[in-house]
Amino acid sequence: MPDATIQLRSLKGVWRPVYAHRQALHATADAIVLAAWKRDAHGLDLAPAVAAWQQLLGESADPAQRHRRQTAAAAVLGILSAWSWQRTRTAIALAAKRAHRAGWAAGRALVTQDPDDDTPYDTGPSSPHVIGSPDMSDDTADGTATAVLTAALSATADRAGRAIADSTDDPADDGEDTIETALDLALLTDAAVSAAYGAGMLAAYLAAGTRSVLWLTAGDGRVCERCSDAEAGSPYSLLAAPTLPQHPNCRCCLAPA
Ligand SMILES: [Zn+2]
Secondary structure, eight states, X not given: XXXXXXOXXXXXXXXXXXXXXXXXXXXXXXXXXXXHHHHHHTTOOOHHHHHHHHHHHHTSSSOOHHHHHHHHHHHHHHHHHHSOOHHHHHHHHHHHHHHHHHHHHHHHXXXXXXXXXXXXXXXXXXXXXXXXXXXXXXXXXXXXHHHHHHHHHHHHHHHHHXXXXXXXXXXXXXXXXXXXXXXXXXXXXXXXXXXXXXXHHXXXXXXXXXXXXXXXXXXXXXXXXXXXXXXXXXXXXXXXSOOSOSSTTOOOEEEEO
């Protein structure tokens, strides 16, 4: 087997531009999606949800804290689901498309570029949505956006419900602060960007006629067992390879075998 493991701390050859692009990709995706979320969330008012929740609780005798949190989360989810998250949805779809294209360009560079050559590569021209295309289809991008947004709203409602139920000051304020922070959205965006990147890579390998791939870990001492196992199981046929990401913040990669 070729020299496996990427060694993120001392990147060599073609891996330097690959990971420079990839880190920039994640940073940009985080920034645009979180900025869109903050703009979308502006003006969101949880006071009516909190009032309805308090009234509901007032009708039940001595509710358990778990019940208090769950009912608060349900009240928040009602508000969040009815709210327009159009900017966020558009930003996620855009991030997914960019990630697919970046993954494709990285895959192409890994196939065509001399492994010792660390000169930057470009991301290539647009092309029709066919098998092996650099571009993610609009439908797939929209589907990604819907999945990320739905999961983010649900997780955010749970978190805000906890903040409201545990609040010692102003429940609506505490809930709104939690929503603004968007911790769950950041993780979900990271995962969606990685998945699109991996799909783009596989598309490039498919287009190049690559038959098998290696799972490569980042090799920086923080590699988890799951990813080490995936690396040890290499090589894989294109369609049987484990998919990116194996977990949040996974920095593994698929290289042509
Ligand atoms: Zn990993």
